[in-house]
Amino acid sequence: MFGVMRVINLAHGSIAILAAYVVWSLAEGLEISPFLALLAVMPIMALSGWLLQRAVLERGLRSGQLVPLLSTFGLAVVIDNLLFEKYGADTRSLAPNVGDLAFESWNLTDDIAVGQLAVLTFAVAVLLLGGLHLFLGRTTLGCAIRATTEDPDTAELVGINSRKVYAIAAAIALVTVALAGTFLGMRAAFDPYAGPAQLIFAFEAVVIGGPGSLWGTLWGGIILGVTQNLGSQISPQGFLIAGHVVFLLILTVRLLVNSSDLLRWVGSRLRLSE
Amino acid sequence: MSLLEVRDLDARHGLLQAVRGVSLTIEEGEIFALVGANGAGKTTLLRTIAGAHTPTAGSIRFDGADVSGMRSFKRVQMGIAMVPEGRRLFTGLTVEENLKVAGASCREGAWDMERVLTSFPLLRGCLKRRGGDLSGGQQQATAIGRALMTNPRVLLLDEVSLGLAPIAVDQVYDSLRNVIAGGATIVLVEQELGRALLVATRVACMLEGRIVLDGKTGDFTREQITEAYFGLRRVGSQG
Numbered sequence: 001m002f003g004v005m006r007v008i009n010l011a012h013g014s015i016a017i018l019a020a021y022v023v024w025s026l027a028e029g030l031e032i033s034p035f036l037a038l039l040a041v042m043p044i045m046a047l048s049g050w051l052l053q054r055a056v057l058e059r060g061l062r063s064g065q066l067v068p069l070l071s072t073f074g075l076a077v078v079i080d081n082l083l084f085e086k087y088g089a090d091t092r093s094l095a096p097n098v099g100d101l102a103f104e105s106w107n108l109t110d111d112i113a114v115g116q117l118a119v120l121t122f123a124v125a126v127l128l129l130g131g132l133h134l135f136l137g138r139t140t141l142g143c144a145i146r147a148t149t150e151d152p153d154t155a156e157l158v159g160i161n162s163r164k165v166y167a168i169a170a171a172i173a174l175v176t177v178a179l180a181g182t183f184l185g186m187r188a189a190f191d192p193y194a195g196p197a198q199l200i201f202a203f204e205a206v207v208i209g210g211p212g213s214l215w216g217t218l219w220g221g222i223i224l225g226v227t228q229n230l231g232s233q234i235s236p237q238g239f240l241i242a243g244h245v246v247f248l249l250i251l252t253v254r255l256l257v258n259s260s261d262l263l264r265w266v267g268s269r270l271r272l273s274e
Numbered sequence: 275m276s277l278l279e280v281r282d283l284d285a286r287h288g289l290l291q292a293v294r295g296v297s298l299t300i301e302e303g304e305i306f307a308l309v310g311a312n313g314a315g316k317t318t319l320l321r322t323i324a325g326a327h328t329p330t331a332g333s334i335r336f337d338g339a340d341v342s343g344m345r346s347f348k349r350v351q352m353g354i355a356m357v358p359e360g361r362r363l364f365t366g367l368t369v370e371e372n373l374k375v376a377g378a379s380c381r382e383g384a385w386d387m388e389r390v391l392t393s394f395p396l397l398r399g400c401l402k403r404r405g406g407d408l409s410g411g412q413q414q415a416t417a418i419g420r421a422l423m424t425n426p427r428v429l430l431l432d433e434v435s436l437g438l439a440p441i442a443v444d445q446v447y448d449s450l451r452n453v454i455a456g457g458a459t460i461v462l463v464e465q466e467l468g469r470a471l472l473v474a475t476r477v478a479c480m481l482e483g484r485i486v487l488d489g490k491t492g493d494f495t496r497e498q499i500t501e502a503y504f505g506l507r508r509v510g511s512q513g
Contacts, residue, residue, distance in 0.1 A: 154364070155364075156345065157356050220319075
C-alpha cells in the first residue's frame with residue numbers, strides 16, 4: 001500500500017512488531033484470543049496511519065522525496081527502542097495464545113502435511129490482497145487513490161482532496177501491517193529489534209514481485225518463502241542466504257530485461273500453452 | 275456581481291515573476307480568450323486561479339467569495355474547473371474511471387457521464403481504454419470531459435490545441451461548441467489566435483506577465499491583437 005503511495009516506509013517492519021506486541025499485551029493481559037485482540041488493534045492502527053501521514057509523511061513530502069524516507073527511518077529507531085524499554089530483550093510469541101492452531105496440521109497424504117496456521121495465513125494474505133485489488137479497481141475511493149498517487153496536483157484539480165486520500169491510504173496500509181505483525185507473532189517469535197529484518201523480507205518480496213503490483217507482491221512473497229525454506233533444507237544457514245540470492249538474481253534480471261517486455265513474453269507463452 | 279474577479283495578482287516561479295499585477299473580471303456566460311506568446315504568463319495565471327499555483331500577492335474572488343487561500347479541490351467544489359496544459363490524464367485509469375473519479379465529490383449539476391459522451395462522441399468507443407493508450411484528440415476530449423464532470427461554473431482551458439493534429443483540434447473545438455451552446459463560462463488559453471477568436475466573446479492579451487489588451491472580440495481588428503501579442507506597439511512607442 002505504501003508502494004501505491006510511493007513512499008518508502010522504513011518503519012514497516014518495526015510497526016508490524018509494534019502491532020504484534022500490542023496484540024500480545026492485550027491477549028496476555030485480558031486473556032483473550034489474539035484474533036480478538038487484533039480486531040481491537042486494527043482501528044487503532046488505522047488511526048495511527050492517518051496521524052502518521054498527516055503529521056509526519058505529508059510534512060516531509062513538502063521538502064522532497066528523501067525527508068519522508070528519513071523520517072520513517074527515525075520512526076523505526078524510536079519504535080524499536082521504545083519496545084525494548086517497555087518489554088525488554090525477552091523473545092515473545094503469540095503461539096501459546098492460539099492453542100492447538102500453532103502446531104495442528106492437515107495430513108494431505110501420509111508424507112505431506114500442511115500446518116493449519118500456515119494455510120490460514122496464506123488464505124488471509126490472498127483475501128487481503130484480493131480485497132485491496134477489488135477496492136482499488138472497483139470503488140470510487142480506490143480510483144481516487146490511484147489517481148492521486150499518479151498525479152496529486154491534477155487530482156486536486158478534479159476535486160479530490162489529495163491529503164485526505166493519502167491519509168486513508170496510510171490508514172489502510174497500517175491495518176495490513178497490523179495483520180502481518182500478528183500472523184508473524186503467531187507463527188514465530190519476535191523481539192523488539194525484529195522489525196528491520198522483517199523489513200528486508202518485505203522489500204525483497206515487493207521487488208521480486210514488481211513494485212506497485214499487489215498480486216506481484218504475493219508472488220514475490222511466495223517465491224521468497226519457498227526459496228528460503230529450500231535453502232534451509234540444504235544448510236541451516238541457507239535460509240537467509242537463499243532468499244537474498246534469489247532476490248539479487250531477480251533484481252539483476254529485472255535491471256537487464258525490461259520488466260514489461262518480460263511480462264508480455266510470459267503472458268504470450270501462457271496463452272499459447274492454454 | 276462578476277463570476278470571477280482577479281485583482282492585482284502576482285505569481286512567481288522562484289525568482290521569475292510570471293504574472294505581474296493582473297486584474298480581470300469574468301461575467302457569467304462569457305467565452306474569454308486569453309492569448310499571448312510563450313512565457314507571457316497565461317498558464318501561470320490560469321493555474322493560480324484554479325489554485326494549483328500560490329500567488330504572492332493579490333486576490334481572487336469567485337461568486338463574491340475570496341478563494342485566494344483555498345486549496346484547489348475546494349475551488350473545484352465551488353465550481354472552478356481546469357483542464358491543465360498537456361491534458362494530464364490519469365494514465366493508469368480507464369477513460370470511464372477518469373471521468374467518474376472527477377464526478378465523485380463535486381457539485382450537483384447538468385453534467386454527467388451521458389451528457390459528456392453526447393458532447394464528446396469520440397469517447398464512446400474508448401471508455402474501457404486506459405488514459406495512456408489514447409490518441410491526443412481522445413486524451414484532450416477526456417481531459418475536458420473530466421473537468422465538465424465536476425459541473426463547473428467556470429471552465430479554465432489551457433492550450434487545448436497544443437500537440438494535436440489539426441483534425442483532432444477540429445474535433446475538440448466542435449465538441450467545445452456543444453459545451454458553449456449549453457451556456458458555459460469558459461476561460462480559454464490559446465496560442466492559435468484564429469481559433470480563439472472564432473469561439474470567444476471577449477479577448478485579452480498577455481505580454482510579459484501583464485494584460486496589455488482586454489475587450490469584446492469585435493472591438494479589435496486582428497492586427498491590433500497581433501500587435502499586442504508580440505508587443506509591437508510598445509516597442510514602437512519606446513523606439
